[in-house]
Amino acid sequence: MEQVGPGSPTHVGPFEVVGVLGQGGMGRVLLAAGPDGRLVAVKQVLAHFADDEGFRARFRREVAASRKVSAAYTAAVIDADPDAPTPWLASVFVPGPSLGAVVKAAGVLPEDVVRRLAAGLTSALAEIHRAGLVHRDLKPDNVLLAEDGVRVIDLGIARATEDEAEGEAGLTRTGFVVGSPAYMSPEQAEGHPLTPASDVFSLGSVLVMALTGRSPFAGTSTLKTLYEVAHGEPDLGAVPAGLRDLVARCLAKDPAARPSPAELRELIGQVTPSGRQWPSAVYEMLSEQRTRIDGLLEGRPAVAAPEPEPEREPASASHPVPVPAMSTPGTPMPVPQVPPQPTAPPDTGRPERPRRGRRRVAAWVAAGALLVAGTGTALYVRDRMNTPVAYTAVPRCQEAREKLPLDLRPSTADTRSVTADGVRAGCNGGGDTAASPTALVRWNLSLGGDADANAVAQKRLFQSEGAGQRTASRLGFGTEAYWGSAGAGWTCVLGVREGNLSVWVSLRAKPYTKGACETKAKDAARAALRAATRR
Numbered sequence: 001m002e003q004v005g006p007g008s009p010t011h012v013g014p015f016e017v018v019g020v021l022g023q024g025g026m027g028r029v030l031l032a033a034g035p036d037g038r039l040v041a042v043k044q045v046l047a048h049f050a051d052d053e054g055f056r057a058r059f060r061r062e063v064a065a066s067r068k069v070s071a072a073y074t075a076a077v078i079d080a081d082p083d084a085p086t087p088w089l090a091s092v093f094v095p096g097p098s099l100g101a102v103v104k105a106a107g108v109l110p111e112d113v114v115r116r117l118a119a120g121l122t123s124a125l126a127e128i129h130r131a132g133l134v135h136r137d138l139k140p141d142n143v144l145l146a147e148d149g150v151r152v153i154d155l156g157i158a159r160a161t162e163d164e165a166e167g168e169a170g171l172t173r174t175g176f177v178v179g180s181p182a183y184m185s186p187e188q189a190e191g192h193p194l195t196p197a198s199d200v201f202s203l204g205s206v207l208v209m210a211l212t213g214r215s216p217f218a219g220t221s222t223l224k225t226l227y228e229v230a231h232g233e234p235d236l237g238a239v240p241a242g243l244r245d246l247v248a249r250c251l252a253k254d255p256a257a258r259p260s261p262a263e264l265r266e267l268i269g270q271v272t273p274s275g276r277q278w279p280s281a282v283y284e285m286l287s288e289q290r291t292r293i294d295g296l297l298e299g300r301p302a303v304a305a306p307e308p309e310p311e312r313e314p315a316s317a318s319h320p321v322p323v324p325a326m327s328t329p330g331t332p333m334p335v336p337q338v339p340p341q342p343t344a345p346p347d348t349g350r351p352e353r354p355r356r357g358r359r360r361v362a363a364w365v366a367a368g369a370l371l372v373a374g375t376g377t378a379l380y381v382r383d384r385m386n387t388p389v390a391y392t393a394v395p396r397c398q399e400a401r402e403k404l405p406l407d408l409r410p411s412t413a414d415t416r417s418v419t420a421d422g423v424r425a426g427c428n429g430g431g432d433t434a435a436s437p438t439a440l441v442r443w444n445l446s447l448g449g450d451a452d453a454n455a456v457a458q459k460r461l462f463q464s465e466g467a468g469q470r471t472a473s474r475l476g477f478g479t480e481a482y483w484g485s486a487g488a489g490w491t492c493v494l495g496v497r498e499g500n501l502s503v504w505v506s507l508r509a510k511p512y513t514k515g516a517c518e519t520k521a522k523d524a525a526r527a528a529l530r531a532a533t534r535r
Contacts, residue, residue: 039093047477068131073124100140106281120150126261138202182215197255204250393533394443397427454500492517
């Protein structure tokens with residue numbers, strides 16, 4: 001949770017923005033206040049995803065799905081505008097840390113608390129399934145431990161069961177596996193249609209994480225994790241005997257062998273009523289959260305200890321693994337240059353499970369892809385909402401000239417500096433000579449650490465350069481932005497940061513008048529971000 005940066009929107013719909021709850025590759029979640037003073041969580045999609053009609057259709061479905069489920073187990077939807085230039089969804093703000101954050105900060109939960117957690121999640125899944133939905137992304141970060149019980153959030157990839165059965169075209173595209181690998185079901189990892197039983201499998205993995213601190217299918221890479229989910233035996237060695245049978249039944253490979261929510265209630269048994277649902281550490285985290293919120297509402301920086309990072313899958317599972325899709329079976333596929341990985345799982349000493357037919361997942365690791373054998377379909381794991389935007393390269397000027405709406409002529413100068421910490425590059429041109437350009441575009445890319453560290457490093461640099469400058473608000477893209485001082489003959493200067501990348505666009509009075517300069521700079525800055533390579 002942090003204050004909004006320069007250039008962030010002050011309002012989304014009727015809601016006044018207070019702070020940033022989370023941010024990632026597809027959008028961000030803002031803390032905001034309604035006209036009546038009620039706090040809400042506003043999910044806002046990044047502008048360039050809003051240009052994708054398929055993505056916008058999925059967002060409309062999320063709004064519809066979220067409104068179907070009782071607020072007793074989720075966060076109630078208050079308002080939404082999926083057709084806005086930057087689509088958004090506002091729901092009741094539910095105070096409480098995620099299960100992942102609690103285990104990271106305070107350690108694993110006692111058996112009796114996990115039994116209570118299992119009962120709450122079972123009731124939540126029963127309600128979600130009653131609404132005709134499959135959640136498809138039940139994981140520790142999507143489970144909130146609220147003061148009065150558990151909440152399941154983020155129905156962003158939930159899907160109607162009838163759509164699954166009919167293979168609804170266009171919403172889950174060929175070329176994508178959606179979900180979080182360590183908490184997927186086998187049928188989800190293999191790209192098959194899902195039933196409510198898929199969520200029950202994910203529930204089993206979440207309970208193991210609450211009891212042991214890790215998923216029962218943790219691999220050293222995305223591919224190995226998915227292989228273990230589909231074919232490996234779960235690691236239940238550290239699960240208490242009192243819950244081992246319950247968890248094992250949830251983790252049955254055959255969906256038909258898993259218990260229904262009604263059967264789960266019988267297996268869990270009666271949960272003793274309690275005024276305090278969770279261990280004291282959870283209430284301490286709630287108190288710290290309220291302190292940070294009070295600080296944001298009063299306009300001062302939060303001073304409480306930072307929240308622990310959520311549990312992560314292996315590094316390669318935190319980001320999408322893009323691959324060129326095959327249009328038809330047997331079509332040659334270009335092979336990206338990535339380090340080869342072993343296709344077989346590590347030797348665990350266990351006898352190999354029988355193969356479940358020829359539809360099993362085959363790891364086509366030379367291209368970093370997964371292929372469903374016999375289909376020619378390339379799959380990849382989607383970027384997660386809470387994963388920071390991660391850029392990996394910036395364009396050369398020749399490439400930028402083709403993508404930016406500026407008169408960068410063939411003689412455009414290309415300045416570039418590459419270090420272990422990142423890349424700094426610039427292109428200028430448009431004037432009669434290189435010494436008198438009418439446009440200058442700069443990129444500054446932070447590398448060298450993980451996605452979080454790189455984003456933090458770039459944020460510090462950007463805010464240092466933008467200190468005292470005029471905030472550029474309501475751009476509809478980027479994390480933060482400012483209008484720089486128009487010195488050195490420039491008519492307008494716009495700086496925009498998104499994750500670990502910042503861009504600056506400077507334009508001169510000729511051929512841009514003062515009135516048109518800022519509009520042109522916005523278009524150029526958006527294009528400059530899109531021209532960079534992201535993972």
